[in-house]
Amino acid sequence: MSDSDHGDRYAASLAALTAAERVIPTGTQTFSKSPLHLPRGHAPHFLEEGRGGRVRDIDGNEYVDLMAALLAVMLGYRDPDVDAAIRDQLGRGISFSLATRLEGTLAERLADILPSAEMVRFFKNGSDATAAAVRVARAATGRDRVVAIGYHGWQDWYIGATTRRKGVPAAVAALTERVPYNDFATLEAAFDTHPDGIAAVIMEPVHGEEPAPGYLAGVRELAHRHGAVLVFDEIITGCRIAAGGAQAHYGVTPDLTCLGKALGNGMPLSVLAGRRDLMAEFDDIFVSGTFGGESLSLAAGIAVLDKIAGEPVIPALWGTGRSLTSALREAAAAHGLADVVRVGGPAPMQGVTFADHPNAAADAIRTLYVTEMLARGVLTTGALNVMYAHDRDDVSRVAAAFDGAFERLARELRRPGLEKRLSCPLIRPVFSVRGE
Ligand SMILES: Cc1ncc(COP(=O)(O)O)c(C=O)c1O
Incomplete structure (x- = not known):
């Protein structure tokens, strides 16, 4: 060649x-x-x-x-329906000094289709949503440790546990343990080592391969038995393998869910959704962004959900x-x-x-x-x-x-x-x- x-x-x-x-x-x-x-x-x-x-x-x-x-x-x-929704919103404005009703509309629509979603927050990147999920889980459990199964973005809490950890404080890196996908025994071992220390298991419900029979339900049971929060990182599976994501497709509902990617059809939009009592932590923690309610992306998200509902x-x-x-x-x-x-x-x-x-x-x-x-x-x-x-x-x-x-x-x-x-x-x- x-x-x-x-x-x-x-x-x-x-x-x-x-x-x-x-x-x-x-x-x-x-x-x-x-x-x-x-x-x-x-x-x-x-x-x-x-x-x-x-x-x-x-x-x-x-x-x-x-x-x-x-x-x-x-x-x-250039999906015509999503682009029309974006253009329509563009005619009114992009970012505003106060919230818009688009936020509530899209939140309600997600609560209708996503089994785990009782309340919803919006962000721009998948990494924002996963970092928020970890913050919420730590706040709710009063614990620091996280078990990660898959890829979850560039923030310190996750990347510190990979070979690309340069620049991440060792003290932060030490709090996250990565466990291979579909490897239940290693996950059990992580809980054996820290039976009361793990705030969250955050996992991609599909990671290269599909879950082994009983795996997702087993992870959920194990996490709950130890008082840990189960987070499904559905940044890539959400709205793609089913309207309600992998949790709907495989029939296992997590406590918190991260969405992104497909929901915006190219617009920068991500989501953390989940149980009302856990999402209530947002009242006490600080997670805030200037562009969380940016309206073109929210309009795109609503148009994407309309399309999923109206066409095959x-x-x-x-x-x-x-x-x-x-x-x-x-x-x-x-x-x-x-x-x-x-x-x-x-x-x-x-x-x-x-x-x-x-x-x-x-x-x-x-x-x-x-x-x-x-x-x-x-x-x-x-x-x-x-x-x-x-x-x-x-x-x-x-x-x-x-x-x-x-x-x-x-x-x-x-x-x-x-x-x-x-x-x-x-x-x-x-x-x-x-x-x-
Ligand atoms: C499963 C998963 N989680 C999180 C992320 C991070 O998302 P972002 O790159 O939008 O920050 C990605 C990105 O590829 C992803 O695939």
Whole structure:
């Protein structure tokens, strides 16, 4: 594989990245959009337009977008109904000196569909909502320790427990313990060590894979037996795998829930919702933000819920996701890669991973896969994040890309040394927000 494989396809992206890196650390605001996650020189780094399920980069290349803005865009780009709601509100104003009624309207709508929601607060980022959940749980229990299962954002309380802990006081880092997903025994051990010290178990109800039978209910029972608050971080599952999130889908209701991403269809909106007695802690703690009630995002959130209620959004996400899984499995089998390519997670938000092969390590295989999918007009770094706007043409294009990418991959795996033949650095993140 040589640089000439992709000619000047990404020339503008590469130039813009070089310029951005001079004035913006890592060239971007979001870790998962950074050059660390993309094969430099063989990938777009900047997009300028989206419509429906597709986006265009600054070199003019078009892609079926399977990143879906890191799951922040669920309906599709420029959804006409959400955009109309935003425009309508824009005609009245964005941020005001007092609250607007949009806050109560959206809170009531969420309380109607989200099993755990009796009261609701709004924020801008997922990290705001998870930090607020931890604050509430600590206030309610009078305890300091937190057990985290999954990824929960950039704040000290969480990131201090990862390998990216630089800058976090050791005293803070020591209060959070990370436990692997679907690993009940390790969670029990954490409670054995601190039977009366854990304020909250905060977890992604789905993390790469789906919960093992009884796992979520078991976590809930264990947390409650020890007086800890159970928080579901549904920043990515909320409004996506079901209108009422993973808690509705799997039938386990937490005490507190964090939402974000899909609810705003691209607008910055996140939520902490939960039991009335716990949410009452907000009367005594201090959690406040200038933009919590920003009205364009709230109007977008209401429009998203209207759309989920009025159209078969969620079934469509499952259907499209399943079509992608079938296409992927068919293409992998056709090229003899069934043992190398894996797909996991619920259909609306699956991820593709790779196993080591005698002739190449998984990282090299993934790097080649990503470059080949990008070259064939599919934007992905592994995710199969579907949007309501993805249509049959989009699925066909992705299916053709799987076929072409796996054909190339199978050819490359016939002899050793794939890593040396790649002309870009391996995509081997030092820290993966989803996996590490
Ligand atoms: C499960 C989960 N929790 C929290 C966050 C943090 O959200 P944000 O990046 O909006 O702060 C994310 C972001 O990807 C997430 O996936």
